[in-house]
Amino acid sequence: DQYLASLEQFWSNTDQNLLIDFALPNCLLTEPCVLGIDEAGRGPVLGPMVYACAIGPLESGEPGLKTVGFADSKTLTEEQRESLFEAVNTPPLCDQFGYFVSALSPHYLTSNMLDLPKTNLNTMSMDAAVGLVQRAIDRGVRLQQIKVDTVGKPEAYRQKLLQIFPHLDVIVESKADLNHPIVSAASVCAKVTRDRLLRGWRYREKLIPAPPHDQCGSGYPAEPATKAYLRSVIDPVFGFPQLVRMSWSTAAVLMEKHCVPLRWPDDDEDETGKGSGGSSRKRRSLAPAEAAASVQMMKHFAQRGTPTEQQQRSRLRRQLLNCEFFAKHQLARVTEL
Known part of the structure; x- marks a missing residue:
């Protein structure tokens, strides 16, 4: 189905983020609606951070979800979460509710947090939440109220959302998934999707065994x-x-x-040179054993004979093509990209 096809798309290119967007029941396009947002995977060091929104009728939606048993996904067992997620995707609930999922890949999270200027996790979280709300509006949902599990201070988060969506009733709370079934439903959708993305993860790096x-x-x-x-x-x-x-x-x-330590060119100033920022740097003297090893290394790499430039290029090409290290990490020469 569409959900599984979306997961396959993500597994085939885990550099990219994922948006799972479904057809919505007609009642969400004709009746006033409430939308709840929650995430899964904010703190882990592995895998994507997944945001989800659940959408239902404003008057009847949340009582119906509460009857089914929606609660904070962290308080439910994996079997309970899977059962509730299945319920959302089958009648009668799928005729009354809809949901979207946005998964931020670990590559995306890492790149943004190490970039200059840095984009922090709170900003990426809010962008994901705003994107889900805007997606619902663009799809024609008669959205009247949104309920969000907070990132940071609830009131500050609420004011930021009101600046973007001034026509909506915005509720932002800590532990909103415990107090509002529509947020609980979003929590379950996010958690189940993250767990499935982790279970099916496909390593792009070759020769890395995928542990259970x-x-x-x-x-x-x-x-x-x-x-x-x-x-x-x-x-x-x-x-x-x-x-x-x-x-x-x-x-x-x-x-x-x-890992191997990294040295930048300005770390190798001479004894009287100035490093970045104007501070004096002294190059560390080599111990006798290190100096001897350095001489041996130079001899090892000293040129023997005078191969032509074409021969040198051919030899390097063969080395790169046959090097297990480069194959393992899917590296190629720049000229071949």
Whole structure:
């Protein structure tokens, strides 16, 4: 179905974000509606952060969801969440409710948080929420009220939403998923989708074994299974596969400890030179053993004979094509891109 096709699309290119958009029942286009928003996966170091919105009739929607048993997804077992998600997708609930899902890939989260200027997680969260509300409006939903589980201070978040959607009744609360069934439904949709995206994750990096889902843990940094997974997949040059949010401090600490240190050109000023910012830098002297090793390294790479430039290029090309390291990380020469 459309939902599974959307997951397949994401797995085929996990660099990109995902928007799952469904056909809506006619009642949402003709009756005043309420929309609830919640997320799953804000804190984990693994996988996407998933936002979802649930939409239902303003008068009858939430009582109907409460009767079915919607509650905060974190208080439900996986089996309960899957059962409720199935209920939303089958009659009679699918004839009264709709939902959209927006998944922000770990690559997107990492890139934005390490970019200059940095985009913080709160900003990306709010952008995702605003995008879902706007999507519902663009689809013709007669939206009258939105209920949101807060990011940061509730009133500040509410005022920002009112600036964008001044015609709507906006309710922003901490733990809104406990107090409003429409937000609980969004919470379940977000959590189930995130769990499925993690279970079906396809590594773009070759030769990285995909451990069973239960061996990765839920992705929270403090979880032993997640810690063990991170230690098992770290690469000394490239860090982690794209499943990992490398901007998280948990990943950064491991890279600092286990990866090759990076030196920039301005770190190699001579003894009397000035580094960036005008401060004096001194180059560290090599110990005798290091100096001897450096000489041996130079001899090892010293040119023997005088191969032509064409021969050098051909040799380098063969080395790159046959190098397991480059194949593993899906690297290609710039001239071949």
